[in-house]
Amino acid sequence: NHDDNKVMRMKNIEWIELGRYRIKPWYFSPYPVELTKVACVYLCEFCLKYLKSDTCLRRHLTKCQLRHPPGNEIYRRQNLSFFEIDGRKNKATKLFLDHKTLYYDTDPFLFYVLCETDSVGCHIVGYFSKEKESAEDFNVACILVLPPFQRKGYGKLLIEFSYELSKLEGETGSPEKPLSDLGLISYRAYWSQTLIDALLEIKRSAPNENDPPSVTINDLSERTAIKREDVISTLQHLNLVHYYKGVYVIVLTKEALDAHSRTQGKRRIRIDPKCLQWQGKD
Ligand code: ACO
Numbered sequence: 359n360h361d362d363n364k365v366m367r368m369k370n371i372e373w374i375e376l377g378r379y380r381i382k383p384w385y386f387s388p389y390p391v392e393l394t395k396v397a398c399v400y401l402c403e404f405c406l407k408y409l410k411s412d413t414c415l416r417r418h419l420t421k422c423q424l425r426h427p428p429g430n431e432i433y434r435r436q437n438l439s440f441f442e443i444d445g446r447k448n449k450a451t452k453l454f455l456d457h458k459t460l461y462y463d464t465d466p467f468l469f470y471v472l473c474e475t476d477s478v479g480c481h482i483v484g485y486f487s488k489e490k491e492s493a494e495d496f497n498v499a500c501i502l503v504l505p506p507f508q509r510k511g512y513g514k515l516l517i518e519f520s521y522e523l524s525k526l527e528g529e530t531g532s533p534e535k536p537l538s539d540l541g542l543i544s545y546r547a548y549w550s551q552t553l554i555d556a557l558l559e560i561k562r563s564a565p566n567e568n569d570p571p572s573v574t575i576n577d578l579s580e581r582t583a584i585k586r587e588d589v590i591s592t593l594q595h596l597n598l599v600h601y602y603k604g605v606y607v608i609v610l611t612k613e614a615l616d617a618h619s620r621t622q623g624k625r626r627i628r629i630d631p632k633c634l635q636w637q638g639k640d
């Protein structure tokens with residue numbers, strides 16, 4: 359297995375401080391070696407500059423004019439915004455912590471940063487990166503929600519946003535493999551909920567109850583921008599596809615519907631496509 363020869367980097371930073379939070383990084387991050395010697399790395403939560411002490415950060419904050427991440431705000435609804443950052447124009451983005459090969463060259467990527475806004479400014483909650491051109495239809499390279507904000511639904515919100523962008527591009531997309539354990543759990547949850555929603559919608563709009571509506575994998579994929587393979591694997595995982603008298607039949611089981619309404623109840627935040635202003639690639 360060629361993966362056995364892959365270089366594994368040791369986690370090198372003890373703590374980082376970002377806005378109100380002190381966070382223990384999970385992965386290696388490409389900071390200069392001097393910084394691996396300090397107990398905590400301080401980040402300006404707006405421009406993402408890194409500093410070696412609290413004093414340096416406070417001095418920086420008196421000079422730093424930014425109150426939001428660099429880049430264009432392309433989405434705003436209530437207190438949530440997305441900023442699009444071009445990795446070529448903004449080298450600060452290389453400071454994001456992640457576990458893939460995205461260590462130094464950010465040029466080929468766009469970054470979509472989700473922020474919560476208050477009277478002070480826009481505070482980073484999480485982000486995903488996306489290759490400008492992907493030969494394999496990847497619409498997300500890396501996705502991350504900062505630990506203090508995890509398990510509040512922001513992961514699924516970032517995922518939903520990535521598919522809304524794919525819809526605007528007129529394409530279907532899929533996250534880059536391999537997925538981490540938490541990545542797979544979050545995607546599975548998003549795909550299941552989105553596909554069941556689509557099936558319920560198709561069922562509701564069927565002209566006649568006695569004539570069961572038909573649907574194809576392609577229909578589901580086009581409606582949701584979820585790549586065909588992921589549609590198929592999700593329907594199989596939910597055990598909704600049956601082969602009956604020579605045709606494939608999708609059966610929305612009570613079990614699947616119950617699980618669906620339980621998660622719908624929890625899912626308060628959603629992307630409103632009307633609040634997304636995206637010009638396309640330049
Ligand atoms: N244990 C069990 N289930 C979990 C956990 C957990 N620790 N975390 C999230 N989930 C479930 C949630 O219950 C939810 O399922 P539900 O809708 O059925 O209730 C689903 O996963 C999504 O939860 P969110 O709150 O929307 O996700 P969150 O904001 O926590 O973000 C993410 C998920 C981005 C994967 C986050 O855990 C993270 O940043 N992890 C570290 C980085 C990482 O692994 N990124 C993915 C790599 S793969 C890639 O980049 C393509």
Ligand code: ZN
Binds near residue numbers: 403418422
């Ligand atoms: Zn700054």
